[in-house]
Amino acid sequence: MSIVDKLKQLFFVKCRIWKYKLLSNCTNVTGNPKLFIPLLLKGEGKISFGENVQIGVVAAHYTYSSYNYILASGKDTEVKFGNNVVMANGATIQATTGISLGNDVMIGINCFLVDTDGHDLDPSKRMDGDVKSAKIRIENNVVIFYNSVVFKGVTIGENSIIGACSVVTKDIPPNVFAAGSPAKVIRNL
Numbered sequence: 001m002s003i004v005d006k007l008k009q010l011f012f013v014k015c016r017i018w019k020y021k022l023l024s025n026c027t028n029v030t031g032n033p034k035l036f037i038p039l040l041l042k043g044e045g046k047i048s049f050g051e052n053v054q055i056g057v058v059a060a061h062y063t064y065s066s067y068n069y070i071l072a073s074g075k076d077t078e079v080k081f082g083n084n085v086v087m088a089n090g091a092t093i094q095a096t097t098g099i100s101l102g103n104d105v106m107i108g109i110n111c112f113l114v115d116t117d118g119h120d121l122d123p124s125k126r127m128d129g130d131v132k133s134a135k136i137r138i139e140n141n142v143v144i145f146y147n148s149v150v151f152k153g154v155t156i157g158e159n160s161i162i163g164a165c166s167v168v169t170k171d172i173p174p175n176v177f178a179a180g181s182p183a184k185v186i187r188n189l
């Protein structure tokens with residue numbers, strides 16, 4: 001690596017990683033993910049990383065401009081990563097109840113996993129803070145391609161693949177390819 005490449009790495013990657021570590025406020029974090037882009041960890045809950053978790057992909061776009069975000073909002077909230085998980089650039093995980101990722105899971109660029117509605121659908125209740133939430137479970141060897149969203153209460157079965165730009169609102173069985181908005185099973189694998 002040339003001196004110019006080393007300087008680029010220092011100023012455009014490492015300094016940003018340090019900055020986001022300083023901005024993070026989640027204190028109940030276990031594990032040591034490999035950071036290739038910045039990671040912002042927020043909330044009062046627990047965030048645990050398994051072995052060989054990779055945050056960011058250098059060869060992908062947004063390497064120098066994005067960051068990944070994980071929120072474990074409440075004291076009883078848990079976000080759990082299995083082993084050998086890759087969370088690509090610009091991905092977000094927001095948990096009120098809990099989100100678990102199995103082993104060998106790949107989360108694509110700009111994916112969003114959220115276990116809550118955020119606000120009530122009833123206009124008179126939208127601002128009261130009482131939101132519906134249900135755990136998300138991503139089983140082993142799942143791939144979620146870029147720009148997809150996974151909503152509350154969903155389980156994605158082992159070995160399944162979610163196509164790009166999908167909106168997953170219901171459980172996906174094991175060993176299938178699913179895609180669309182809302183995501184539907186396209187074929188068995």
